[in-house]
Amino acid sequence: MFESLRMGPTFARGRRDERAGHVRSLTVSSSLAVALVRGPDDAVAFRSRIAVRAFGATDWSRIERALVAEARYVAGLLDGRMPPGIEAVFAESGLALLPLSLDEVAMDCTCERWPMPCAHLAATCYALARAFETDPFEVFTWRGRSRDELLMRLRRLRESAAVSSMAGQSSQSQSQSQSQSQSPASASASPGSSSSAGARAGAGAGFAGLVDPDDPGAFWGTEAPAVTESFSGVRPDALLDQLDPPALSHHGKPVHEVLRPAYRALPDDEGV
Numbered sequence: 728m729f730e731s732l733r734m735g736p737t738f739a740r741g742r743r744d745e746r747a748g749h750v751r752s753l754t755v756s757s758s759l760a761v762a763l764v765r766g767p768d769d770a771v772a773f774r775s776r777i778a779v780r781a782f783g784a785t786d787w788s789r790i791e792r793a794l795v796a797e798a799r800y801v802a803g804l805l806d807g808r809m810p811p812g813i814e815a816v817f818a819e820s821g822l823a824l825l826p827l828s829l830d831e832v833a834m835d836c837t838c839e840r841w842p843m844p845c846a847h848l849a850a851t852c853y854a855l856a857r858a859f860e861t862d863p864f865e866v867f868t869w870r871g872r873s874r875d876e877l878l879m880r881l882r883r884l885r886e887s888a889a890v891s892s893m894a895g896q897s898s899q900s901q902s903q904s905q906s907q908s909q910s911p912a913s914a915s916a917s918p919g920s921s922s923s924a925g926a927r928a929g930a931g932a933g934f935a936g937l938v939d940p941d942d943p944g945a946f947w948g949t950e951a952p953a954v955t956e957s958f959s960g961v962r963p964d965a966l967l968d969q970l971d972p973p974a975l976s977h978h979g980k981p982v983h984e985v986l987r988p989a990y991r992a993l994p995d996d997e998g999v
Contacts, residue, residue: 740766741849750854757781757871760855764847769838775851778833779826781871789820791877795884805878809863824866 744750744766751763751772758781765772782790793816794800803810817824826832836847844852858865864874975982 737844737846738849738852740846741851742853744846744850745853745857750850753851753854753858755855755858755865755868757868757873760851760869762847762851762854764836764850766846766850773836773838773847775836775845775847776834777848777851777855779831779869781869782822783871786820786822787872787880790816790822791880791884793819795881795888801881801885804881807863809866824870 744764747767749764749766751765753760753762758778760777762775763772764775794804794813797816800810800813800816803813814824823831834844834848836843836845838845838847864877867877868874977985
């Protein structure tokens with residue numbers, strides 16, 4: 728990647744120096760990689776620095792949520808591996824895990840040789856690439872998230888997602904239970920209504936069986952039931968005596984007298 732940043736001519740020597748062990752130390756922190764390099768022609772070691780922009784808290788929060796959404800990314804990182812395709816997660820957030828142009832990188836070296844980058848910086852670039860291969864979390868550290876902090880945040884997000892999922896399932900189960908508990912009540916109300924309607928229909932059918940359709944004033948094969956008082960002390964047919972007889976008749980018989988047997992046969996609501 729660094730060779731593609733128009734730094735090829737210097738990198739041949741830097742590659743040889745890094746392989747020969749001339750990079751004495753390398754420290755990677757947020758946005759900065761620092762190495763001490765002493766080449767075969769150097770009397771002293773020089774300090775080389777390579778800096779990139781560290782991602783902010785908002786950027787990392789967006790990336791971490793995207794990583795947790797894909798279980799394979801979290802599994803690979805918790806296992807200490809760089810998951811394949813993880814660059815796409817950064818790209819979807821408008822970020823690049825590694826710098827894509829020389830403008831994104833700042834370099835300096837205490838040798839102050841010109842032109843830059845010098846062979847010391849070239850050797851540092853190869854040492855940095857080797858560190859990324861050995862420990863993938865170094866590149867995250869370079870961009871502003873250390874291993875411990877990244878893993879802690881991923882675990883918390885995963886636990887939070889699990890709790891939210893369990894809460895959602897519990898809420899759904901409660902809703903289903905309430906729905907099921909309400910259904911029998913509705914079902915019982917419906918048969919009750921049918922039962923009440925059936926009782927009323929049965930009462931009507933029983934009453935119809937007592938009245939002769941040819942002579943509504945007489946009951947089949949029996950005498951009209953004796954006039955009895957209801958539980959409230961009022962005869963069921965008393966209402967007919969309180970009203971003026973209508974000017975209607977049936978087979979020459981006043982209609983209120985035709986209706987009287989029916990009123991007498993009505994059940995007393997207060998006594999039921």
